[in-house]
Amino acid sequence: MTKPKPPKLFLLDVEGTIAPLSLVYEQLFPYARAHFQTFLQLHCADPGVANDLTMLAEECAGETDETAPRFTTPEYWDEAIPYLNWLMDRDRKSTALKSLQGRIWKGGFERDELQGTLFDDVPKALERWSTAAHVAIYSSGSVAAQLLLFRHSNYGDLTQLISGYFDTRTGPKTSSASYESIASAMACEPREIMFFSDAVRELDPAREAGCHTRLVMREGNAPVEDSHGHRRIKSFNVL
Template sequence: MTKPRPPKLFLLDVEGTIAPISLVYDQLFPYARAHFERFLHVNCGDPGVASDLTMLAEENALETDETTPKFLNPQYWDEAISYLNWLMDRDRKSTALKSLQGRIWKGGFERDELQGTLFEDVPKALERWSTAAHVAIYSSGSVAAQLLLFRHSNFGDLTGLISGYFDTRTGPKTSSASYESIASAMGCDPREIMFFSDAVRELDPAREAGCHTRLVMREGNASVDDSHGHRRIKSFNVL
C-alpha cells in the first residue's frame, strides 16, 4: 500500500484548534465590547474605520431579522454600537465586525492588555511543519487580528513560521469554494492540504474540495457526537 504524501499546506483554524475558546469569549470579545464606543468616537474619521462602517451598514441593510437594530447611515457611528453588540451576542461572522474588532485588539495587544494564548503543542508543530511545507491560518477573525495573535503570543512572535492568512474575505468557512481559493492562493492543489478545525461544519466542505481533514478535540471544546468520518486528534504531537 502506497504511503500518502505529506501535505504541502497545513491549514489551521484558530478558535478551539490552536487557541482555547476561552481566549475569544472570555478575553477578546469582552475587550472589544468594552472599547467600541470610545474607539469609534476617536477614530470615526479614519478611512479604514469609515470603510468598515460603510460595510457594516451594507450588511445591516441585508438583515431580515426584525429584531436587528438599524444602522443604515455609516456616518452615524453612534448608532452602530447596538448593532455591533447584537452581532457579537449571536457570534455572527460579520466581516465588518471582525475588522473593527481587529482594530480595537491591536491597541490592546500593543499595550500588553491582551495576549495570544495558544495551546502548548502549537509552537513545536509550527516549527516542524514549516520546515517541509507551508502553514496558513483560516479564521473568521480578520487577517489583522490573526497577525496580532501570533505576533503577541504567549510563546513570543510566531509569525515567521506562517506563510499565509485568510479570513471571511476569502469566503465562508462552510463553502468548499473557499478552500479551493486558498489552495490557488497558496499554489497547491486542495488534495495537498491538511485542514484542522474543531467544527465538523467546516471540515465537511474542506473535504468536499479535496482537502485532508482532522477534527481537533481540545479541552473546553463542545463535544462532537458524529465526526462525519473526520479523524479525531487531541494534540498536534501525533503528526
C-alpha cells in the same frame, strides 16, 4: 500499501484548534465590547474605520432578522454599537465587525492588555511543519487580528513560521469554494492540504473540495457526537 504523501499546506483554524475558546469569549470579545464607544468616537473619521462602518451599514440593510438594531447611516457611529453587540451576541461572521474588532484588539495587544494564548503543542508543531511545508491560518477573525495573535502570543512572535492568512474575505468556511481559493492562493492542490478545525461544518466542505481533514478535540470544546468520518486528534504531537 502506499504511504500517503505529507501535506504541502497545513491549514489551521484558530478558535478551539490552536487557541482555547476562552481566549475569544473571555478576553477578546469582552475587550472589543468595552472599547467600541471610545474607539469609534476617536477614529470614526479614519478612512479604514469609515469604510468598515459603511460596510456594516450595508450588511444591516440586508439583515433579514427583524430583531436586529437598525444602523443605516455610517456617519452616526454611535448607532452602530447596538448592532455590533447584537452581531457579537450571535457570533455572526460579519466582515465589518471582524475588521473593527481587529482594529480595537491591535491597541490592546500593543499595550500588553491582551495576549495571544495558544495551546502548548502549537509552537513546536508550527516549527516542525514549516520546515518541510507551508502553514496558513483560516479564521473568521480578520487577517489583522490573526497577525496580532501570533505576533503577541504567549510563546513570543511566531509569524515567521506562517506563510499565509485567510479570513471571511476569502469566503465562508462552510463553502468548499473557499478551500479551493486558498489552494490557488498558496500554489497547491486541495488534495495537498490538511485542514484542522474543531467544527465538522467546516471540515465537511474542506473534504468536499479535496482536502485532508482532522477534527481537533481540545479541552473546553463542545463535544462532537458524529465526526462525519473526520479523523479525531487531541494534540498536534501525533503529526
